[in-house]
Amino acid sequence: MVRRHLLASVAAALLVIAGVAQVPSAQAQEDPNYIWRTDPVSKVLAGKPMVDRVLHRVPGSFHDAAPIAPEAWEAQQARGKALYGPGTPIYVGDESICTVAVAGYDARGRMVAVTAGHCGSEGQPVTSADAVGVGHSGRIVAVNRELDYAVIELGPNAEVSRTYNGVTVNHLGAEPRALGQVVCKSGFASAQTCGLTWFDDGHTNLNQVCAMQGDSGAPLLAGDALVGIINGGILNAPCQTPLQGPLFSPTSSARIENIIGAMNNGFRLP
Template sequence: MSRSLMKVISAAALVCGPVSVGAGAAAGVPQLPLPPIGGGSGIVIDDRAECTLTAIGYDAAGRLVGLTAGHCGEPGAQVASVTYPSYGVLGRFVYADHELDYAIIQFDDARVAPARDVGGFAIDGLGAPARFPDVVCKKGRTTGRTCGVAWGDMMGRGSDTWTQMCVLKGDSGAPVVIGSTLVGMVNAYWGMGCLGPEVGTDINAILADIDSRDDVGAGFRPI
C-alpha cells in the first residue's frame, strides 16, 4: 500500500485524523510552573483540531522541537496544549512531510517544560522497528494507553509499521513504544478503528529523513 493510498483510506475512515475543536483556546501568557509537555501529550493545532505529540527533545542546534503526524498541520500552524489551554501558544509547525507523514514543531522553551514521562507513559530511548511478535504500546489524545502485537512492515516499504493497537481519530502522532523505547509513530488505521490494524511510521525512518534535510530538527533526540 502506497503512502498516498494510505492517506486516502485514512481520510475515508476518519483514520487517526485531527479531532476538531471549538474556537476559544486562550492566547495566554507565560506562567509558572511551565506546562510539562512530552510524548503522548494532546496538542491543539490552530485552535481547531487535536492530535498527539510523538516526542519532545532538542536538535543539534539546541532548539526545543517535537514530532507529530504530518497531516496534523502545516508550517506556521500554532500549537497549544489540550491539558493546559491557559498557557496559550507553545510552539509552531515548521515542517510537514506528507510522504512519511510526520511534522516538526518548534517549541518556545520559555513556555514549555519538556517531559520524559507524561502520565506514567515514559520514553527513555530509541529502538529498532517493532517486529512480530513484539508487544507495543502507545499513548494517544483520544484512547490513552493501549497495547497490541506488532505485525511488522506488512507492505515491505521499509518505513511502515503495522500493529493491533486500538487507535482513533485524535491519536495521530501518538508515540509507539516497546517498554519505554520509542520505535514509531501512529498515523492511521485500516478499516474500523480499534478493530482494524494501526498503521504507523518507523521512528528511525523519520529521524533519518529529518537529518537529511539539515534544517530545524536535524540531530533531534528525545530528552
C-alpha cells in the same frame, strides 16, 4: 463506514436519554472538550461500568481518556509552562486534535516536538491540551507528507521531558518487531493501549493497538523505546470504544529511525 456511523449515532442517542453529568474542574472551564461523565451509558461504553466517572476529551471517542498529566499541571501552575513529552495531547490550529510522539532538542538547542504530518501545516500554532491556559506554546515548522510527520518548534513558555503521564522514552528506535510482539501507544483519544504487531519492515509497523482520530502522532512503544508514531488505520474502522474488542482497523505507524533521519536536525532526548 456504516458500522462506525451507527455506533456513534446509537451512543449519542443513549447519552441524551441517560443525561450527562459534568464534574466541574479548572481545566473544564478552559477546554470545552475536557468533560467528565457520570451517567451509566458513558461508563459502559468506556468499558468501566463500576467506576465513579469517565473522561471524554475527543469528540466521537467513548474511551475513558487520560486526565491532565500531574507533571503538566504542576508546570503550568508553578511556572506558567506547557510541558511536552511522549503522549502530550495537542490542538493544532483551530481544528486538529492530535498527540505528540516525543519531545527534545535539536542541534541548536531549540525545544522541538514531533507529531503526525497530517495534523497540520507549516506555520500553524500548537497548544497543549493539558495546558490550554498557557495559550499557544509551539508552531509547526516542518511537515513531511511522505513519512507523515511534523516538527513543532516550541516557545519559551514550554518545557520538554522524556516522561509524560507514566510513559517514558529513553531510546529512539528499536529492532523491527516480530509477528505477534506487543507494542503500546499513549494517545489523546483512547489513552494507553497495547496490541500485537502484524508486520514491521523497518519502515512501517502495522499493529493492532487501539487508535482513532485524536491519537494521530502518538508514540508507539516497546518498553521505553520509541518504535514509531501513529499515522492512522488502514481501514475505515477506528477504535471508538473498548466494547469493540479486537474489531477495529489495524494501525499503521511510521518508524522513528526514518523520521529522525529525514528531520536531519540533530534531534536528541532531554
